[in-house]
Amino acid sequence: MPEPVDRVESLRRLGWFRVEFYACLTRRADALFELAEALCADGPVESLVGLRLTAEHRRGHGALYDAINHGRLDLGRLRQAVANVPFPLAADGRIVLAIDVSPWLRWEAHTSPERLYCHVSGQTRTQDQRVPGWPYSIVAALETGRTSWTAIHDAVRLGPADDEMAVARTQLREAIDRLITARHWHPGDPPILIVTDSGHDTARPAHDLRDLPLQPLGRLRTSRVMRLPAPPRTPTTVGRPRHHGPELRLSDESTWPQPAHHTRTETRRYGTAQAVAFNRVHPRLTRRAAWISHSGPLPILEGTLIRLTVDRVPSGQNPKPIWLWCSTPDLTAAQVHLLRQAYLRRFDLEHTFRLLKQTLGWTRPQLRDPNAADTWTWLIIAAHTQLRLARNLTDDLRRPWEKPAETGPSRPTEPRTGPARL
Numbered sequence: 001m002p003e004p005v006d007r008v009e010s011l012r013r014l015g016w017f018r019v020e021f022y023a024c025l026t027r028r029a030d031a032l033f034e035l036a037e038a039l040c041a042d043g044p045v046e047s048l049v050g051l052r053l054t055a056e057h058r059r060g061h062g063a064l065y066d067a068i069n070h071g072r073l074d075l076g077r078l079r080q081a082v083a084n085v086p087f088p089l090a091a092d093g094r095i096v097l098a099i100d101v102s103p104w105l106r107w108e109a110h111t112s113p114e115r116l117y118c119h120v121s122g123q124t125r126t127q128d129q130r131v132p133g134w135p136y137s138i139v140a141a142l143e144t145g146r147t148s149w150t151a152i153h154d155a156v157r158l159g160p161a162d163d164e165m166a167v168a169r170t171q172l173r174e175a176i177d178r179l180i181t182a183r184h185w186h187p188g189d190p191p192i193l194i195v196t197d198s199g200h201d202t203a204r205p206a207h208d209l210r211d212l213p214l215q216p217l218g219r220l221r222t223s224r225v226m227r228l229p230a231p232p233r234t235p236t237t238v239g240r241p242r243h244h245g246p247e248l249r250l251s252d253e254s255t256w257p258q259p260a261h262h263t264r265t266e267t268r269r270y271g272t273a274q275a276v277a278f279n280r281v282h283p284r285l286t287r288r289a290a291w292i293s294h295s296g297p298l299p300i301l302e303g304t305l306i307r308l309t310v311d312r313v314p315s316g317q318n319p320k321p322i323w324l325w326c327s328t329p330d331l332t333a334a335q336v337h338l339l340r341q342a343y344l345r346r347f348d349l350e351h352t353f354r355l356l357k358q359t360l361g362w363t364r365p366q367l368r369d370p371n372a373a374d375t376w377t378w379l380i381i382a383a384h385t386q387l388r389l390a391r392n393l394t395d396d397l398r399r400p401w402e403k404p405a406e407t408g409p410s411r412p413t414e415p416r417t418g419p420a421r422l
Helices: 004-023 029-039 049-053 061-070 075-084 164-181 203-208 333-359 370-389
Strands: 025-027 096-105 116-120 129-142 150-157 192-196 214-220 225-227 247-249 261-267 271-283 303-309 322-326
Touching (some): 004 025, 004 029, 004 075, 004 370, 025 029, 029 061, 049 061, 075 150, 075 164, 096 164, 096 333, 129 333, 129 370, 150 164, 150 333, 150 370, 164 192, 203 214, 214 333, 261 333, 271 333, 303 333, 322 333, 333 370
Parallel strands (some): 096 192, 192 214
Antiparallel strands (some): 096 129, 116 129, 129 150, 214 322, 225 271, 261 271, 271 303, 303 322
């Protein structure tokens, strides 16, 4: 259990957020608030109507569905309230934000509007599917240490007319503005690290959001072809100056230059983890995908290319290398090591998606209106934020045959209690 002073401070922060959350409910406030209380009760959410049976929800079935379909939230105030609560920091004291898309699959809802074909991963590439649903772009802050908790910061549903990359850039700009307003970042602090997967173009936010204190770090597909710096121009050279140097094919080792840094770390589960960094590597941009609407000459964005390898993986399969690209051109060996650790923490966001869907029942309700789905999504985020703030206020509840947990914050999947019972 935490110290008495820490417990009082945790209770104060939790109480403040609960008061602010209730103030954000502009219609059907009591019903929505009790619904969020029921989400924080013990046990996974099997169905929406099952929340009616909890002690926290004191209304009937009709009020429950009426709150979801006709309730309203002040999303601007709620987003700022979520940003004002304490945010986790990485090992070097900076904020690390991860952004990814998670689908709410609705393949059987043929009359539900604004559905899109969402990508569903299979065991192999040939088993991937496209299933109708509502995709949500979610931003969360990553923690450090032996925990899978993340601090969800924002969620935006992608519509049929939305460009995923453009929505992500707008979402990141607004998220960083809220963090600066909440005084989580001050001038002189390290830039906010943005971690993305291979589905996002890392170069476009590095260019469009260059006026913000951020440092994008994204994964690259192994089929990508990068470019080295152009060779210096000699006085006798005739013609237009070269903008790009030799090609660097990620799949062809013969095209790799001499690495600037090479780090090794011994791990228990993966054996020797190695990181090889190549400085001043840039992608050759084309007027396709994220750059199709760009006006003017395409920029040259130099950064650092990092290759991660391990000896083994827990599944026993052949480990494949991971390629990362950071927008900072010249990194030290210590910075490369920290970026490697920060990217591996990105997989905590996958655990958060599983928690939202399997435990809190994010995708359980069979809602037809996408606006009702947005209301339910933000109720889930508010409940998750309360559980994160209250994780140090609960005891470790284990069955007699289970091993006791180590001292520290509880895991998201551990038994929980409603904040009203604390």
